[in-house]
Each structure stands twice: as C-alpha cells, then as structure tokens.
Amino acid sequence: MARRRGIMSEQLKYEIARxxxxxxxxxxxxxxxxxxxxxxxxxxxxxxxxERSLAQQNxxxx
Numbered sequence: 001m002a003r004r005r006g007i008m009s010e011q012l013k014y015e016i017a018r019x020x021x022x023x024x025x026x027x028x029x030x031x032x033x034x035x036x037x038x039x040x041x042x043x044x045x046x047x048x049x050x051e052r053s054l055a056q057q058n059x060x061x062x
Contacts, residue, residue, distance in 0.1 A: 008046055016045050 017023045017034070020041055025033045034042075 012046065012049075013042070016042050016049075020045065 013031075014023065014026070017026050020038060022034050022038045022042075025038075
C-alpha cells in the first residue's frame with residue numbers, strides 16, 4: 001500500500017517536536033520512536049497553528 005504524502009512540512013514537524021521536547025527522540029530514534037501520546041500532542045499543536053493561521057487570514061485574530 002502506498003503511503004500518503006504528508007500535509008505538514010518537515011520543518012513544521014521538527015519545530016513542533018522541538019517545542020514539545022521530543023526533538024532528541026526524533027534525532028536518535030526517528031519518528032517511530034515518538035510515543036503515541038506525544039504524536040497526539042504534536043497533532044493538537046499543528047491544528048492549533050493551522051486554526052490560528054486561518055483566523056489571521058480571515059482577519060479574525062485570536
């Protein structure tokens with residue numbers, strides 16, 4: 001089965017990982033070493049960033 005292409009840029013993923021303190025895990029073990037809890041936190045953070053960006057584009061600064 002083919003893998004779907006990611007929506008988030010690699011840069012954004014690394015920025016979020018760094019912000020949440022899991023960047024060292026990614027550096028040593030790869031993305032597979034990140035726990036599901038931390039992955040969920042990364043997704044939540046990405047959604048928050050996307051919502052903020054959309055609000056700013058629509059003139060609704062949060």
